[in-house]
Amino acid sequence: MCRAVYAVIVAADVESAARLRRAAGLEVQVMDVVEGTGGLPAGPFDVIILDGAAAGAREAVPAFRAAAPDAAIVWVGADPPDDVHQAVPDDGLNDALPGAIVKALLARGR
Numbered sequence: 001m002c003r004a005v006y007a008v009i010v011a012a013d014v015e016s017a018a019r020l021r022r023a024a025g026l027e028v029q030v031m032d033v034v035e036g037t038g039g040l041p042a043g044p045f046d047v048i049i050l051d052g053a054a055a056g057a058r059e060a061v062p063a064f065r066a067a068a069p070d071a072a073i074v075w076v077g078a079d080p081p082d083d084v085h086q087a088v089p090d091d092g093l094n095d096a097l098p099g100a101i102v103k104a105l106l107a108r109g110r
Contacts, residue, residue, distance in 0.1 A: 004027055004028065005028045005046050007030050007045060007046065007048070008033075008045050008071075009021060009024075009030055009034070010034045010037060010048060010049070010050045010054055010064075011034070011051040011054055012054040013035060016051050016054075017035065023093045024097055025097070025098035025101070027098070028098070032045075036054060037054050040068055045068070045071055046070075046072065047073070047074060047101055047104060048064055048068065050064070050084070051077065052075055052076055052080065061075075065083065070108070072085040072086070074086045075087040077090055078090070085103070085108055086100040086103045086104035
């Protein structure tokens with residue numbers, strides 16, 4: 001039996017969070033939504049979907065990797081940092097995000 005992919009969405013605002021939740025696809029169970037980059041919730045999750053438009057998103061990546069070393073990070077937006085597992089542009093998000101999540105999970109090596 002397969003289980004859903006557990007995700008946390010870190011978004012710039014409520015509208016962005018809703019857009020990312022819809023684009024993630026049916027196989028992704030969103031465990032929590034965080035507005036801004038202040039920190040991650042506790043609990044197991046597989047992937048962090050990070051809105052590049054969130055204030056401090058680029059600077060938060062190393063902290064997120066340290067706080068959740070087993071989680072894959074998918075950057076949404078332009079100019080992704082080097083230390084994310086996958087990145088997708090804002091345009092075509094609905095088609096690209098589910099595949100990027102799978103690729104990020106594979107890239108994390110687990």
